Structure formats: C-alpha cells, structure tokens
Amino acid sequence: MSLLITGGLGFLGLQTASALLRRGVVWSPLFKQPVSIKKITLFDIPAAISAGAASVPKELREDPRVAIKTGDLGEEGIAAELIDDDDLSIVHLASMVSGDTEADPDRGWRVNVEGQRALLEAVKASAPGARFLFTSSTATLGPVPEGRIADDSTKLLPGNTYGFHKAVCELMINDYARRGWVDARGLRLPVIVVRPGAPNAALTGAWSTVVRDPLKGLDVTIPIPLDARLPVASYQTVVGSVAAMLNEVDGRALGADRTLMLPSLSLSVAEMHAAAQSFAARHGLPIGTVTSREQEVATRIVRGMGSRADGARAVSAGLPRDESADSIVAAYAADYVLPKLQTSSTS
Amino acid sequence: MSLLITGGLGFLGLQTASALLRRGVVWSPLFKQPVSIKKITLFDIPAAISAGAASVPKELREDPRVAIKTGDLGEEGIAAELIDDDDLSIVHLASMVSGDTEADPDRGWRVNVEGQRALLEAVKASAPGARFLFTSSTATLGPVPEGRIADDSTKLLPGNTYGFHKAVCELMINDYARRGWVDARGLRLPVIVVRPGAPNAALTGAWSTVVRDPLKGLDVTIPIPLDARLPVASYQTVVGSVAAMLNEVDGRALGADRTLMLPSLSLSVAEMHAAAQSFAARHGLPIGTVTSREQEVATRIVRGMGSRADGARAVSAGLPRDESADSIVAAYAADYVLPKLQTSSTS
Numbered sequence: 001m002s003l004l005i006t007g008g009l010g011f012l013g014l015q016t017a018s019a020l021l022r023r024g025v026v027w028s029p030l031f032k033q034p035v036s037i038k039k040i041t042l043f044d045i046p047a048a049i050s051a052g053a054a055s056v057p058k059e060l061r062e063d064p065r066v067a068i069k070t071g072d073l074g075e076e077g078i079a080a081e082l083i084d085d086d087d088l089s090i091v092h093l094a095s096m097v098s099g100d101t102e103a104d105p106d107r108g109w110r111v112n113v114e115g116q117r118a119l120l121e122a123v124k125a126s127a128p129g130a131r132f133l134f135t136s137s138t139a140t141l142g143p144v145p146e147g148r149i150a151d152d153s154t155k156l157l158p159g160n161t162y163g164f165h166k167a168v169c170e171l172m173i174n175d176y177a178r179r180g181w182v183d184a185r186g187l188r189l190p191v192i193v194v195r196p197g198a199p200n201a202a203l204t205g206a207w208s209t210v211v212r213d214p215l216k217g218l219d220v221t222i223p224i225p226l227d228a229r230l231p232v233a234s235y236q237t238v239v240g241s242v243a244a245m246l247n248e249v250d251g252r253a254l255g256a257d258r259t260l261m262l263p264s265l266s267l268s269v270a271e272m273h274a275a276a277q278s279f280a281a282r283h284g285l286p287i288g289t290v291t292s293r294e295q296e297v298a299t300r301i302v303r304g305m306g307s308r309a310d311g312a313r314a315v316s317a318g319l320p321r322d323e324s325a326d327s328i329v330a331a332y333a334a335d336y337v338l339p340k341l342q343t344s345s346t347s
Numbered sequence: 348m349s350l351l352i353t354g355g356l357g358f359l360g361l362q363t364a365s366a367l368l369r370r371g372v373v374w375s376p377l378f379k380q381p382v383s384i385k386k387i388t389l390f391d392i393p394a395a396i397s398a399g400a401a402s403v404p405k406e407l408r409e410d411p412r413v414a415i416k417t418g419d420l421g422e423e424g425i426a427a428e429l430i431d432d433d434d435l436s437i438v439h440l441a442s443m444v445s446g447d448t449e450a451d452p453d454r455g456w457r458v459n460v461e462g463q464r465a466l467l468e469a470v471k472a473s474a475p476g477a478r479f480l481f482t483s484s485t486a487t488l489g490p491v492p493e494g495r496i497a498d499d500s501t502k503l504l505p506g507n508t509y510g511f512h513k514a515v516c517e518l519m520i521n522d523y524a525r526r527g528w529v530d531a532r533g534l535r536l537p538v539i540v541v542r543p544g545a546p547n548a549a550l551t552g553a554w555s556t557v558v559r560d561p562l563k564g565l566d567v568t569i570p571i572p573l574d575a576r577l578p579v580a581s582y583q584t585v586v587g588s589v590a591a592m593l594n595e596v597d598g599r600a601l602g603a604d605r606t607l608m609l610p611s612l613s614l615s616v617a618e619m620h621a622a623a624q625s626f627a628a629r630h631g632l633p634i635g636t637v638t639s640r641e642q643e644v645a646t647r648i649v650r651g652m653g654s655r656a657d658g659a660r661a662v663s664a665g666l667p668r669d670e671s672a673d674s675i676v677a678a679y680a681a682d683y684v685l686p687k688l689q690t691s692s693t694s
Binding site: 161167172179 | 452456464489490500501502503504505506508511514515518519521522525526603604
C-alpha cells in the first residue's frame with residue numbers, strides 16, 4: 001500500500017514518516033489489515049524543500065520507498081495527482097500555521113480549508129473508503145471559562161482564524177465520513193513540544209523555544225507572558241497517536257464526531273522552562289535564561305486558545321499520553337541533546 | 348440606508364421585505380441608529396423570478412424603493428456588485444435547501460459556503476462594520492440524545508450536508524465579527540411554518556404541508572413518519588426576530604458566539620395536523636387527511652436533526668416566540684385562509 005503525508009517535510013511529517021517506516025506496515029483499505037508500505041510520498045510546498053531538505057533524516061533520504069513531491073494543494077488538479085493508488089492511507093498535516101493564517105486569512109482559507117476539500121474529493125473519486133487522518137488543533141476550542149475543562153463535547157468557538165479553519169475541517173471530515181466517501185478521522189492536537197531546529201511562525205513555538213534554546217546555552221526572549229498556559233504533548237506521543245489512528249482505531253467506533261482530542265498536559269511556558277532547568281541541573285549542563293517581552297497580538301491570540309483539554313475519549317480509544325513536563329523534556333533530550341553530548345565527548 | 352436581502356424572492360425574503368418596509372426604518376451603520384430605508388434590493392437566482400414573480404406581493408411590486416436583481420452568488424464579482432452602498436444592512440437568506448444540498452453537495456458548498464464568504468468579503472471591502480444577518484438552521488445541531496435539549500452551548504454535529512454548511516457559516520461569521528470586519532450576527536432557525544404555496548425541496552416542508560393542504564380540503568401523503576418531531580416557529584416570529592436582530596440587538600452583547608438559537612416549539616407532523624383539524628372544526632371548514640408513506644433517505648435525514656432546541660439566549664436578547672401549534676395555525680390562517688373565505692363569501 002501507499003502512504004501520502006501532506007506537510008511531509010515539516011518536523012511532524014518527517015517524524016511520522018520515520019516512525020511508520022520503522023514499523024513497516026500501515027492499514028490497507030484493500031486487504032482490510034495492516035500491510036507493508038510500498039511507497040511513502042512526502043508532499044509539501046516547494047519552499048519546504050530548501051527549508052527542510054537539511055533536516056530530512058538520512059534514513060528517509062536513502063530509503064527507496066520514500067518519494068518527495070512539491071506543489072500547492074490549493075491548485076487545480078494537484079490533489080488528484082497525489083491520490084495515485086486505490087490502496088492508500090493519508091496523513092494530512094499540511095496547514096498554514098496560526099500566525100501566518102491570522103496575517104493572511106484568504107490564503108489560509110485556500111490552503112487550510114479548500115486544500116483539505118480538494119484532497120477529500122480526490123480520495124472520494126480515486127480511493128473511496130481510504131483512511132484519511134486530519135490533524136486538527138485545540139485552537140478550535142477558543143477560550144474555555146475558568147474552572148471548566150474542554151473535552152470532545154465542547155462547542156468549538158475558536159478565538160483565531162487558524163482555529164476557525166481547523167473547526168471547518170473537523171466538520172468537513174465528519175460529513176465525508178458520514179456519507180461513506182472517506183474513512184476520515186481527526187486528531188485535535190495540542191501544542192507539540194519540543195520542536196528542534198529553527199522556530200516556525202506558530203505563536204505556540206515559545207513552548208519549544210524555552211526548552212530548546214536554553215539547553216543550547218542560549219538566552220531567549222519570547223513575545224508572550226511566561227504564565228501563558230496551553231495543552232501540550234510531546235511529538236513522540238503525537239506520532240504514536242497518528243500510527244494508532246491509522247492502524248488500530250475503527251472509524252465506525254468514532255461515531256458522528258470523528259475527531260479525538262489528543263490527551264495533553266496543561267503547561268505554562270514557565271513550567272516548560274523549569275523542566276529544562278531541572279534537566280540541565282541533573283546532567284550538569286549550562287542553561288540559558290528566558291525573558292518575556294509581550295507583544296499584544298501574540299498574547300491575545302495565545303490567550304484566545306483553550307488552556308486545558310480533556311482527552312478521555314482518545315485514552316479510551318487506546319492513544320498514548322505524556323506523564324509530565326520532565327518526561328517530555330527527557331524524551332526530547334534523548335533524541336536531540338544527549339546524542340550530541342556523546343558525539344562531542346567521543347570526538 | 349439600503350437593505351440587501353439575498354434569497355429575497357423566497358417566501359421568507361418577501362415576508363421580511365414587506366415587514367421592514369411597513370416599519371420603514373432599519374439600523375444605519377453610518378448614523379448608528381435606525382433610519383429610513385431608501386432602497387431594498389431583493390437578490391435571488393434567475394429561476395426564482397419565474398417561480399416567485401407571481402407571489403411577489405403587490406405592495407412590493409409597486410414600491411419604488413424595491414429593486415429586484417438576479418444572479419449566482421458563487422460567480423466572481425456578483426457579491427461586490429451587490430454591496431453598492433457604504434450605509435447598508437444585509438439579510439442573508441440565500442441557501443440551497445436540505446434535500447438539494449444532500450443531492451448536490453458540491454453546488455451546496457459553492458452556494459451555501461463560498462456564497463456567504465464572497466458576500467462577507469464584499470462587505471469587509473466596501474461597507475466595513477455593516478450589520479450582516481445570516482440565517483442558520485437547527486440542522487447544525489444533529490441528533491440530540493434523548494432527554495437532552497440543545498441550546499447555544501451545544502456542540503454542532505450536523506447529521507446532513509446542509510447542516511454541515513450552515514455550521515461552517517456560523518463559524519465564519521464569528522471570525523469576521525471577531526476581527527471587526529463585519530457586524531455579523533446569526534439566527535439559528537427551526538423549521539418555518541406554515542409556508543403557503545407550492546412546497547420547496549426542503550424535507551421539512553411536511554410540517555407546513557399537513558396544515559396548508561388539508562385546510563384547502565386536500566388529502567396529502569408525506570415521505571416521513573407522522574411522529575417525526577422538530578423545533579418549529581411561525582414565519583411571523585421569524586420575521587419579527589430578523590427585524591429585532593437588525594435593529595435592536597447589540598452585536599457586542601452576543602460575545603464570541605454570534606448566532607442565537609431562535610425560540611421554538613418541538614412539534615411533530617401529527618401535532619401540526621391536529622392543530623389544523625381543530626382550527627377547521629372551530630370554523631366549520633372541511634379538512635383533508637394526512638398519510639405517511641415513509642421514504643428511507645428523507646426519514647433518515649429528518650431523524651438526523653435535533654428534535655428540540657432551547658432558545659433561552661434569544662429570549663434574553665428580546666426576540667419573540669410562538670405560544671402553541673394552535674397559535675401558529677391561527678396566525679397562518681389569518682394571512683392566507685380567512686381572507687379567502689371572506690372574499691368568497693362576499694363575491
């Protein structure tokens with residue numbers, strides 16, 4: 001079977017591709033069970049090649065099953081070209097992020113909403129019944145009143161345009177699934193931490209920055225308050241959830257509401273940094289400082305997202321979860337910090 | 348100021364135009380108070396002219412303030428042409444109905460979703476801050492579990508494509524309002540009864556048919572079960588609510604969720620018909636019978652809508668409500684049945 005990952009050259013796309021290739025199998029709509037992956041297409045915008053090429057891991061670059069394609073999902077015909085196998089699964093990660101969408105809502109509509117619609121139409125036409133995993137966001141929830149915790153029954157009242165688009169996409173996959181056109185399912189992702197490399201335009205990047213950069217010994221300044229609190233999950237947990245949603249979760253069991261809120265921890269920027277400090281102390285590493293220089297728009301957008309989310313339905317469905325800020329930092333460090341220390345100590 | 352009514356040649360559009368012209372004033376974004384209406388544009392698809400021309404009331408046809416324009420909202424440039432005054436209000440009723448949208452979801456998306464988006468973009472560009480009233484539907488709610496009543500905090504999980512499109516439009520007006528581009532507000536309409544004239548493709552037409560046709564002495568057959576139950580409101584209440592939303596409700600008071608669920612009564616087809624029987628008995632009129640010959644798709648769609656809805660937030664905002672099935676039938680009869688009886692008894 002084939003696997004298509006849109007936004008495939010982004011950090012999460014590459015992590016997902018690596019994890020699924022290690023696993024080797026993904027659920028096949030033709031054989032109704034997990035079968036060997038013959039091809040993974042990583043689709044992204046042309047700009048992602050120059051931005052991401054350096055970060056495409058060697059094991060992906062050298063794997064003959066991996067193909068890279070670029071284009072604009074909003075363009076006529078592109079989606080149809082991508083659905084080139086009637087035995088495939090799709091992980092649809094491609095999206096304009098929150099800051100860019102707020103700045104250019106028209107382009108956001110075209111990429112985030114019309115892009116998904118084109119893809120679903122292509123699946124409906126050429127690979128009906130294929131599993132289609134859409135990654136939504138807790139930005140769909142909007143601000144949740146103090147003392148209440150959002151769960152899968154919470155009405156979606158997004159506080160930014162990005163959340164509006166993601167909420168539309170959730171409604172869209174419900175309708176395509178209800179009509180039996182696509183075996184669509186969604187994961188409502190919290191802030192994903194700890195992202196390595198350079199920050200993207202997501203305002204939620206601060207939750208990664210305050211771990212990543214100080215652990216490199218750098219002092220950082222962030223545009224939002226230190227007590228800003230959002231639901232977060234490690235990329236390891238997210239990738240594990242994507243794999244479970246593709247292989248193990250029965251779409252019919254999801255009912256009319258096909259998007260599960262991913263289990264998450266409600267953590268402030270300050271708490272993420274504290275976990276990094278504690279990690280640094282345990283390993284005798286230097287640690288940079290974090291300063292907040294609040295920007296009004298950034299602060300308003302971040303405050304307009306829900307700060308807590310209850311992923312009970314996802315837990316029942318068997319999806320994994322993180323333990324603590326410390327476990328999240330440790331998992332990141334195992335991938336990106338400790339290997340470098342070993343390299344430098346052996347060199 | 349000018350008033351634009353899309354779907355203006357439909358039953359509700361004509362009723363709204365008549366009611367607002369009788370009132371004479373509508374809120375002006377320029378003067379920040381209700382001022383005289385200089386022009387009402389009734390916009391509709393070309394087919395509505397032939398279908399609706401006969402039903403355009405004489406007082407509208409002869410009123411020099413009334414202009415009729417036709418076109419396709421999905422077509423490039425049409426929306427911009429319609430927003431031809433920086434001092435205007437918009438009542439956006441145009442929509443493909445439930446049966447048509449289920450049958451042709453692509454056209455539904457273009458008309459229901461992209462049509463509203465084009466209109467909002469035109470308002471944003473040429474009349475920023477104008478009041479824009481969108482009519483949503485209780486079809487956005489989907490089936491509500493037995494024993495629970497949907498209200499404005501209920502998550503939207505529509506059970507048909509029409510409800511999906513209306514839910515997207517609700518999210519859309521929230522975003523345009525949040526950004527201050529349009530003073531958008533929405534009314535989530537229940538089934539509107541009693542519609543005179545020929546039925547349209549809405550599956551909810553049965554709630555009107557079982558009153559209207561038997562009161563003409565006709566026996567009718569409907570495609571859904573007699574115990575099918577939906578939230579309903581009289582067109583008189585809906586028109587009163589539209590006028591209140593345009594003139595009296597402060598958009599800021601609506602908060603992040605700009606759509607109010609209209610107050611409604613949960614009535615079955617059988618209860619509507621019983622009220623017609625009772626009215627006929629009181630006035631010594633003949634009354635036709637109602638037979639159900641259930642069609643599977645129609646029944647499934649109607650069962651997939653919420654059967655009850657709580658309009659408490661709208662009541663707080665001062666919107667009107669109906670008393671009973673009997674009061675709804677009496678109000679319809681006062682407009683369409685009793686005048687004819689008088690005419691025939693005097694002739």
